[in-house]
Amino acid sequence: MSLAHQSRALELDSQIELLERLQLLTQFTSNFITVFGPLGAGKTWIAQQYLEAWAVDKNQALLMCHPNQSDEQHRTTILTQLLSEPLFNPADSLVDSFVRNMEHQPCDIVVVVDDAHLLSETLVAELWQLMLESQQQNRWTVNVVLFSRVTSLESLFKRLSYGQDIKPIELEIETLSTAESDRFFEQLVMRFVEDDREKRVRNAYRTVAHRPGEIMALLDQKMEKKVVVRSIIGSPMKIAVIVLVLLALIGGGYWWMMSQPTPDEAAKQMTQHTEQTAIPTLEEPDLSVSEAATVTQASESSADDQTLALAEDDTNALPPEVTQQTASVGIIEDNSQRVVITSEVVDALIENEAERADTSEIEQVVDDSREEVEVKSEVNALTPITFTSAEKELNQFSPRSYTLQLAAMVGQVEVQNFLNRYELNDKVYVYPTLRGGVEWFIVTYDNYPTIQLARDAVANLPEPLQKLEPWAKSLGQVQREIARSN
Secondary structure (H helix, E strand, O other), X not given: XXXXXXXXXXXXXXXXXXXXXXXXXXXXXXXXXXXXXXOOOOHHHHHHHHHHHHOOOOEEEEEEOOOOOOHHHHHHHHHHHHOOOOOOOOOOOHHHHHHHHHOOOOEEEEEEEEOHHHOOHHHHHHHHHHHHHHHHOXXXXXXXXXXXXXXXXXXXXXXXXXXXXXXXXXXXXXXXXXXXXXXXXXXXXXXXXXXXXXXXXXXXXXXXXXXXXXXXXXXXXXXXXXXXXXXXXXXXXXXXXXXXXHHHHHHHHHHHHHHOOOHHHXXXXXXXHHHHOOOOOOOOOOOOHHHHHHHHHHHHHHHHHHHHHHHHOOHHHOOOOOOOOOOOOOOOOOOOOOOOOOHXXXXXXXXXXXXHOOOHHHHHHHHHHHHHHHHHHHHHHOOOOOOOEOXXXXXHOOOOOEEEEEEEEOOHHHHHHHHHHHOXXXXXEEEEEEEOOEEEEEEEEEEEOOHHHHHHHHHXXXXXXXXXXXXXXXXXXXXXXXXXXX
């Protein structure tokens, strides 16, 4: 089977082989099939790929289970997708409601349940009874495919099939090979990773299991900054040496403190030192009257000389001289002397500058800037943004319905050009979402209750839109993408 139209999906040999087995088991007879695998094995992706590309000739029903859903809600979701004019009571079993509506009509249907481990035992038993009922109807082909976690429903299947020839068929989703995992990582993860995170994402990839879910989670992983402390200690021997050195330093400091004298001892040592260094007095010789007069005159003359010197050396106490020369503003002299500018000079400078000021260049710069602003405003006005985000409308639709995705773009101007080019004004819903930290705008078309009606509606679109290869997209997936952007 050619999968050329699945350009948005990555074809892996292990998953293609599983899809081929599912197609073979559900092609001609009725079967009850369980596809199990651990969290992140790609069960949801395989379920949607099976419905979109490997079971296109069957009437389809997709049930995506969520916690706290009732059996009535599950029955309503399945029957409204299978029956064109559903008339049933949600409280009745699936078998009774289906037989009442399709008793005399042929059918070829497939019921796919994602996260089937969230189903109640009652609803699983009703699906089993519906498959058994189709075995007794020659014109009925009913296949039930449950995607569940590993062996979560094994005990229930044993009780349901006890004593019967028909047994549930179990298929396991295998772990990706190394080559498949590397290809998946490079094409669906690294293409959307920023350059500054590339090295950290590659290091994180080495530690994850080879499962699509865990590999895709690397895109949303928040890389926390870690403080790396490089220890200078490399072995127990170094630790012991460092401890000994610290102990030696502590012991040496304690010994030095203990060897210092007390305050009383220090005072005694200072007193002894003062007594030992006292200067003895010398007896002055007797001087005669003439010698005494000479000494007196010499002392007086030296005192006069000192007074004269002090009177002459007082230039440092005087203020610096004021210069009489004027200088122009902006000139700095090397001798760092003060510059005095008279008030008459300042007034003359102000009056002359006011008369000679030429503002033509400034006015020209202002005019040029105004012209640039006007040109930019005209460029922005070429593509007015007229569309509005349809998050509120899309969230009001049933998550079990479908829409057609036409395009995904980065930037509001690209979206507006796309809408203008194809004249899309009605039945188009545009919503933002985040992919790899980048804001994308998704353009979707109309709303359909079942996936089959959504696919059939592609043929009714204008030929230019058909060339874009629109594809059916679950509203549940759309609403999750909207929630991610918020």
